[in-house]
Amino acid sequence: FAEMLSNPKLVLVQGTMNVVMKQNVTLSCLSQPGSPPVRYTLFKHNQQVSALNRSDLTPALFTLTISSDSDVGEYKCKAEYNNSSGGKYSNSLNFTLIEPISKPVLSSPTSQAKKGQNVTLSCFSENGSLPITYLFFKGKQNIPPQKTMHKREAAVIFLFIDSLSDFGTYKCKASNSFPNITKYSNGFNFTLAEERSHSQPLIISLGLILSLLIIGFALAIPFFIIPLYKASE
Numbered sequence: 383f384a385e386m387l388s389n390p391k392l393v394l395v396q397g398t399m400n401v402v403m404k405q406n407v408t409l410s411c412l413s414q415p416g417s418p419p420v421r422y423t424l425f426k427h428n429q430q431v432s433a434l435n436r437s438d439l440t441p442a443l444f445t446l447t448i449s450s451d452s453d454v455g456e457y458k459c460k461a462e463y464n465n466s467s468g469g470k471y472s473n474s475l476n477f478t479l480i481e482p483i484s485k486p487v488l489s490s491p492t493s494q495a496k497k498g499q500n501v502t503l504s505c506f507s508e509n510g511s512l513p514i515t516y517l518f519f520k521g522k523q524n525i526p527p528q529k530t531m532h533k534r535e536a537a538v539i540f541l542f543i544d545s546l547s548d549f550g551t552y553k554c555k556a557s558n559s560f561p562n563i564t565k566y567s568n569g570f571n572f573t574l575a576e577e578r579s580h581s582q583p584l585i586i587s588l589g590l591i592l593s594l595l596i597i598g599f600a601l602a603i604p605f606f607i608i609p610l611y612k613a614s615e
Contacts (some may be wrong), residue, residue: 421437494575503538
């Protein structure tokens with residue numbers, strides 16, 4: 383007499399749910415109670431991956447190699463007796479592929495600044511699994527707070543250039559869930575913008591007025607000065 387199968391339990395016995403490329407993971411599937419022999423089938427998104435028969439009460443072990451994006455996602459297993467209809471399905475396990483971070487790029491809309499000016503800095507890593515955490519530095523001192531981005535977009539900070547000491551070298555670093563990898567950006571320096579003297583616009587205006595007067599006088603000679611001179615002869 384075959385005991386009625388229960389829903390099998392799918393368990394990760396080797397590896398992690400956050401996987402890296404070329405990583406091996408092992409899944410265990412077992413239905414208790416149940417009378418052997420039992421056929422266990424592993425599915426990924428409702429597509430059969432592998433099947434094993436068990437003639438005793440030991441679990442079916444499925445070893446997978448994560449070699450591409452298509453190997454991650456939701457897995458389930460099914461337990462059934464041979465030559466029987468139906469079967470019972472397990473809980474699901476969902477693997478996530480994590481990718482190491484790429485070197486971030488630190489940039490700003492402007493490379494020149496002057497005292498009393500607000501500026502922005504952007505830090506962005508083109509590759510790496512989300513979320514990505516960014517932290518900005520000036521020299522060796524970090525600039526809080528760190529920013530965690532859940533979308534593929536740059537982290538931005540706003541700075542106020544208050545003194546010449548604010549013109550040092552800025553950097554940022556990026557990290558994600560990939561273990562033991564942190565990447566630092568290029569260095570970025572603002573240069574001091576030359577401030578125009580307040581007297582320069584006045585000098586330019588006076589020069590322009592003088593030029594117009596000279597041109598006006600030259601144009602007036604044929605029409606006013608020469609006739610007046612002839613009339614006086």
